[in-house]
Amino acid sequence: MTDRIREFLRNRREDGPCVVVDLDVVRANYAAFARALPDTRVFYAVKANPAKEVLRALVELGSCFDTASVAEIEMALAAGATADRISYGNTIKKERDIARAFALGVRLFAVDAVEEVEKVARAAPGAKIFCRILCDGAGAEWPLSRKFGCVPEMAADVLEHGHRLGLWAYGVSFHVGSQQKNVDAWDSALASASQIFQECALRGLPLSLVNLGGGFPTKYLQDVPAAEAYGQAIFRALSRHFGNHLPETIIEPGRGMVGAAGMIEAEVVLISKKSEDDPVRWVYLDIGKFGGLAETMDEAIRYPIRTPRDGDAVEPCVLAGPTCDSADVMYEKEPVLLPVSLAIGDKVLIEATGAYTTTYSAVAFNGFDPLRSYVI
Numbered sequence: 166m167t168d169r170i171r172e173f174l175r176n177r178r179e180d181g182p183c184v185v186v187d188l189d190v191v192r193a194n195y196a197a198f199a200r201a202l203p204d205t206r207v208f209y210a211v212k213a214n215p216a217k218e219v220l221r222a223l224v225e226l227g228s229c230f231d232t233a234s235v236a237e238i239e240m241a242l243a244a245g246a247t248a249d250r251i252s253y254g255n256t257i258k259k260e261r262d263i264a265r266a267f268a269l270g271v272r273l274f275a276v277d278a279v280e281e282v283e284k285v286a287r288a289a290p291g292a293k294i295f296c297r298i299l300c301d302g303a304g305a306e307w308p309l310s311r312k313f314g315c316v317p318e319m320a321a322d323v324l325e326h327g328h329r330l331g332l333w334a335y336g337v338s339f340h341v342g343s344q345q346k347n348v349d350a351w352d353s354a355l356a357s358a359s360q361i362f363q364e365c366a367l368r369g370l371p372l373s374l375v376n377l378g379g380g381f382p383t384k385y386l387q388d389v390p391a392a393e394a395y396g397q398a399i400f401r402a403l404s405r406h407f408g409n410h411l412p413e414t415i416i417e418p419g420r421g422m423v424g425a426a427g428m429i430e431a432e433v434v435l436i437s438k439k440s441e442d443d444p445v446r447w448v449y450l451d452i453g454k455f456g457g458l459a460e461t462m463d464e465a466i467r468y469p470i471r472t473p474r475d476g477d478a479v480e481p482c483v484l485a486g487p488t489c490d491s492a493d494v495m496y497e498k499e500p501v502l503l504p505v506s507l508a509i510g511d512k513v514l515i516e517a518t519g520a521y522t523t524t525y526s527a528v529a530f531n532g533f534d535p536l537r538s539y540v541i
């Protein structure tokens with residue numbers, strides 16, 4: 166926890182769980198990405214944390230923005246980003262939203278199917294398109310399945326279709342899976358990208374861009390490689406597959422930009438056992454899956470938890486949220502070790518919660534407020 170967050174929480178008087186995001190950490194993360202990949206432009210994935218202070222700080226640092234909706238485009242614009250610094254990276258867009266984005270000046274769109282290309286061609290004539298290809302997500306703690314992207318063999322057809330309809334066939338994108346801890350995960354996707362570049366060149370469509378996506382991790386319980394290691398591995402893979410003709414590249418970090426910048430403060434509401442001889446205690450917090458900790462689904466993301474009694478003897482606990490939905494249990498298959506001395510009313514800190522928390526919080530499930538957010 167940063168001193169600034171500690172100081173902020175010491176002075177906070179409001180009741181209820183909150184996340185505090187330290188902009189100094191966001192700025193340091195941006196600098197680390199810029200240093201690790203000096204020839205690559207950064208498009209911050211707005212969905213990870215769209216707080217206006219975060220967007221404004223990144224605008225000042227020169228970041229570009231990857232958006233998934235017209236609302237996110239408007240947030241980036243309101244924060245001071247010009248439209249030429251914004252991509253519409255969602256492959257699933259209504260045609261009228263493409264038209265709105267185009268009217269707002271956005272000229273860079275993701276596609277993964279000819280059906281989507283046709284919408285973009287009608288609603289955003291002449292715009293640049295990049296085709297997203299499937300990635301298996303191996304090595305990622307929050308893999309992205311088959312929902313986005315087409316098989317690499319289809320990409321040239323998708324791009325050529327766009328070209329015929331007057332779009333600018335501009336490049337290829339992929340996402341190696343979120344919280345990707347293998348720095349070499351980009352290699353096979355870059356091999357596919359290079360083949361698509363060659364195929365398109367043969368068809369008279371020289372591509373320019375490889376969008377390397379997100380996937381850069383946040384340190385939760387285990388250490389993760391630094392941005393520099395990702396930069397080196399990606400540069401090696403680019404050189405291996407593109408030789409002396411390196412493409413223009415962009416990255417879209419979300420989690421890696423803001424995850425470590427945030428800290429949730431929550432309160433222990435109840436500690437109990439299900440029977441006299443229950444080997445685990447149940448610890449219920451005033452935040453759960455519906456209050457911002459959605460990424461604990463399937464216990465995928467395991468957040469570090471600090472208590473005021475760290476250092477005391479620990480025992481395994483099931484950790485659950487406060488709502489009346491039985492799915493609102495964060496860690497049960499693999500319980501968390503918490504101090505035996507932990508008591509009802511204690512404040513606990515859930516670390517590295519700057520990404521994918523505020524926007525995943527329900528509006529009023531069981532009457533609980535959405536996660537309050539402070540950016541300092």
Ligand SMILES: *Cc1c(COP(=O)(O)O)cnc(C)c1O
Pocket residue numbers: 210212213231254255340342343344378379380381417418419420421
């Ligand atoms: C969510 C998303 C990202 C950010 O991914 P992280 O793993 O959080 O870095 C980047 N690009 C696209 C297209 C996304 O959907």
